[in-house]
Amino acid sequence: MKIKMSDKAFPYLMCLPAIILFTVVILASFIQGIWTSFFSWDGMGDMKWLGVKNYYFAITDSIFWNSIKNTVFYAFFVTVMKNIIGLGLALLLAKDIAGRSLFRVATYMPVTFSYVVVGLLWSWIYNPTFGLLNAFLNGIGANWAIRGWLSDPGIALYSVMMVDVWKWIGFHIVLYLAAIQGIPKDLYEAAEIDGANKRRCFWHITLPQLNSALVINVLLSLTGAFTSNYDVVKVMTNGGPFRSTEVALTYITSTAFKFSAFGKANAMTVILFFFVFIFGFLQVRMMTKDENYG
Numbered sequence: 001m002k003i004k005m006s007d008k009a010f011p012y013l014m015c016l017p018a019i020i021l022f023t024v025v026i027l028a029s030f031i032q033g034i035w036t037s038f039f040s041w042d043g044m045g046d047m048k049w050l051g052v053k054n055y056y057f058a059i060t061d062s063i064f065w066n067s068i069k070n071t072v073f074y075a076f077f078v079t080v081m082k083n084i085i086g087l088g089l090a091l092l093l094a095k096d097i098a099g100r101s102l103f104r105v106a107t108y109m110p111v112t113f114s115y116v117v118v119g120l121l122w123s124w125i126y127n128p129t130f131g132l133l134n135a136f137l138n139g140i141g142a143n144w145a146i147r148g149w150l151s152d153p154g155i156a157l158y159s160v161m162m163v164d165v166w167k168w169i170g171f172h173i174v175l176y177l178a179a180i181q182g183i184p185k186d187l188y189e190a191a192e193i194d195g196a197n198k199r200r201c202f203w204h205i206t207l208p209q210l211n212s213a214l215v216i217n218v219l220l221s222l223t224g225a226f227t228s229n230y231d232v233v234k235v236m237t238n239g240g241p242f243r244s245t246e247v248a249l250t251y252i253t254s255t256a257f258k259f260s261a262f263g264k265a266n267a268m269t270v271i272l273f274f275f276v277f278i279f280g281f282l283q284v285r286m287m288t289k290d291e292n293y294g
Helices: 005-036 053-059 062-093 100-112 115-126 132-139 156-181 185-193 198-209 211-227 230-236 248-257 262-287
Strands: none
Touching (some): 005 262, 062 156, 062 211, 100 156, 115 132, 115 230, 156 211, 185 198, 198 211, 211 262, 248 262
């Protein structure tokens, strides 16, 4: 049976609107940003050619490198926590337990909330005066654990990161749960016949079978932590106190709109892009060194 040319072209035509949208909104803007990074521009007047000076200004800016350090730590911590907790809860929810459906819905609900809503909600929970967290700790007699969760430079970043984990944990649970349910039961039955305990089944059956899901989850959480942490940090701390929660995106934004240095801000964006690209590439390379991926 011959396939008509129109049938071959149909899938490409269906993808065409998304490709056009990506090219115009994302790719063209990125190229424009790279071009602007070679100029001094306040966003309104004429642009003045600077060459690579904006990149020099960026790499010699100690605040920018501090924000990069916070961003890398943020990405590492959030990625580890999301995947450890997400996989653990997915293994639990894969079992036939009471209230399983309700718990699945409850864990996924924060994913549907915007970062602004989540940030405001947790800012109230963390509030040292009327916040639920300190009130709960006081109620159970754990006064020693009461902190200024967003005002203490030593723990403010951890407080924000845990909010990010709380928001996205349901998303990763769903991905892990789908992969767990796709593992053939015959593998576990054969392992039980051979005398393997639950720990051995997890390490030698469950985890290897979840390799592709693990790669996807880690990649999504890592790149998301690098590029989608602006909203929650902006709403909850605005980079404070004393820049302890300043991440690259908040500093880039303030450089552009507060100090009207769009060229330098775009140079920092390009540097951040290469950081994310290198981290993502190395992570995929390391995690796909398996016979299933050639």
